[in-house]
Amino acid sequence: MTDDFEVVIGLEIHVQLDTETKMFCSCSTDYDDAEPNTHTCPVCLGLPGALPVVNKRAVEYAVRVGKALDCEIRDETRFHRKNYFYPDLPKNFQISQYDAPINEDGSLVVSVEDEDHEIRIRRAHMEEDPGSLVHKGGSIERSNYTLVDYNRSGTPLLETVTEPDIRSPEEARAVVDTLREILEYLDVFDASRAGALRVDANVSISQDGETGNRTEVKNIGSTKGVVRALRYEVTRQKNRLKRGGDVTQETRHYDDDRGVTVTLREKEEEKDYRYFEEADIPVLRTTEFKDDVGVPELPRERRDRFRDEYGVSDEVAEKLTSRKTVADMYEDVSESVDPQLAATWVADELLRELNYRDADVDTVDAQEFAALVSLVSDDELTDANGVEALRAALDEDRPPVDIVDERDLRAATEDETVEATREAIEENPDAVDDYLGGDDGAINFLVGQVMQKTGGSADPATVNEVLRDELDGRKKQEG
Ligand SMILES: Nc1ncnc2c1ncn2[C@@H]1O[C@H](COP(=O)(O)OP(=O)(O)OP(=O)(O)O)[C@@H](O)[C@H]1O
Numbered sequence: 001m002t003d004d005f006e007v008v009i010g011l012e013i014h015v016q017l018d019t020e021t022k023m024f025c026s027c028s029t030d031y032d033d034a035e036p037n038t039h040t041c042p043v044c045l046g047l048p049g050a051l052p053v054v055n056k057r058a059v060e061y062a063v064r065v066g067k068a069l070d071c072e073i074r075d076e077t078r079f080h081r082k083n084y085f086y087p088d089l090p091k092n093f094q095i096s097q098y099d100a101p102i103n104e105d106g107s108l109v110v111s112v113e114d115e116d117h118e119i120r121i122r123r124a125h126m127e128e129d130p131g132s133l134v135h136k137g138g139s140i141e142r143s144n145y146t147l148v149d150y151n152r153s154g155t156p157l158l159e160t161v162t163e164p165d166i167r168s169p170e171e172a173r174a175v176v177d178t179l180r181e182i183l184e185y186l187d188v189f190d191a192s193r194a195g196a197l198r199v200d201a202n203v204s205i206s207q208d209g210e211t212g213n214r215t216e217v218k219n220i221g222s223t224k225g226v227v228r229a230l231r232y233e234v235t236r237q238k239n240r241l242k243r244g245g246d247v248t249q250e251t252r253h254y255d256d257d258r259g260v261t262v263t264l265r266e267k268e269e270e271k272d273y274r275y276f277e278e279a280d281i282p283v284l285r286t287t288e289f290k291d292d293v294g295v296p297e298l299p300r301e302r303r304d305r306f307r308d309e310y311g312v313s314d315e316v317a318e319k320l321t322s323r324k325t326v327a328d329m330y331e332d333v334s335e336s337v338d339p340q341l342a343a344t345w346v347a348d349e350l351l352r353e354l355n356y357r358d359a360d361v362d363t364v365d366a367q368e369f370a371a372l373v374s375l376v377s378d379d380e381l382t383d384a385n386g387v388e389a390l391r392a393a394l395d396e397d398r399p400p401v402d403i404v405d406e407r408d409l410r411a412a413t414e415d416e417t418v419e420a421t422r423e424a425i426e427e428n429p430d431a432v433d434d435y436l437g438g439d440d441g442a443i444n445f446l447v448g449q450v451m452q453k454t455g456g457s458a459d460p461a462t463v464n465e466v467l468r469d470e471l472d473g474r475k476k477q478e479g
């Protein structure tokens, strides 16, 4: 036995498609603040005799994703019943896709530590979300009883399945993040919605080229969870193998609180699901509309364009484009100010302040923010006062330029600066003497005085210059 382990990971990433109605009925998907079991009908409750009707918008969204992932989009796609018994599934089967999924054979390029890796996409198929189980008294392991809410039941899901091409937990995170960015650009997914993205992470260790058994960690709700669960699972499996043991093929549960995975059940096999064709839904032909489904500029393309068009660095371009809303904001701002300055203000100042407040870029009006950056660009506002105005604007939810006016933050004019400088000289004869006597450091004290007089609105470098001019003039007069 050697220590020559290779980590093999494949992901199944389920996302809710952001449609107004459910996958097979017209119940609203806007149930987040609703009472349990109020967004239901005979179809999504799975009552006998109820007939599903496919949501056209969901299919269009699925095609959009398929195109963005370079998949082949089937001309004819079919739905199947995937049978299993669980209380979140009132019909005892989930309508899913089996041997004729809408999207197949695609790819996704992710970058990990500045290196591009291509991950093959096996398929991205449509299905319906089950209801949600509410484990009373905490987690699935500890609660005494469970309630079920069918509001979620029937929400459109797209399951993207990668080939086992992923080699580390960090790369798995990059895959999930990259896919999420793309989905946001495609406008098919609401990332802010709790539980809208769930990952099943499959992992095995091959040793000396021999494939090991895989475990599947189900239902991980966040990218952070994906990394933690996989790191735990990789270590657990390696330790077993090192001790000469075996990894059991099984389904595991990720406990987010404890950061561990625990056995849930033996991995079901395909035959356990007794897949059979959903006879209530006819074969779906995509030929008539699939060519009309357009794909907008995607994060990678936009990043490359930002680099070429605006001359920003790779790193900044990445920061600006990872979220569509941020990229849009940047382009709005750089219409009126220098793109480099706009990049600094969006990628550094704005994102930092938003991050600090746990706020979303959506809450910022691009025109109002651009007006602030314009003032800085025209030297009418110092950087520091610009940041002060931005902070107050975010805290008080007001236009930043209003704050600038209210607090009188505008940069001092040349005349104001000269006047404040003369005052400072009059009021501080000792410092003046020190400077004239050769103590150059005394100038810093005087600069500080002028800054105080102008309420921080003068530019320190200009003040320094004006002070030297004035004082050197006196030196000559005296001398
Ligand atoms: N040896 C392996 N190690 C790690 N991952 C693997 C390995 N073999 C396959 N996988 C991954 O397992 C996943 C299989 O997903 P798929 O949905 O096809 O089947 P399933 O997990 O059996 O079914 P279900 O949808 O019920 O979970 C893919 O992401 C694939 O890349």
Ligand SMILES: [Mg+2]
Residues within 6 Å of the ligand: 012, 159, 161
């Ligand atoms: Mg699957």
Ligand SMILES: [Mg+2]
Residues within 6 Å of the ligand: 012, 200, 216
């Ligand atoms: Mg699976």
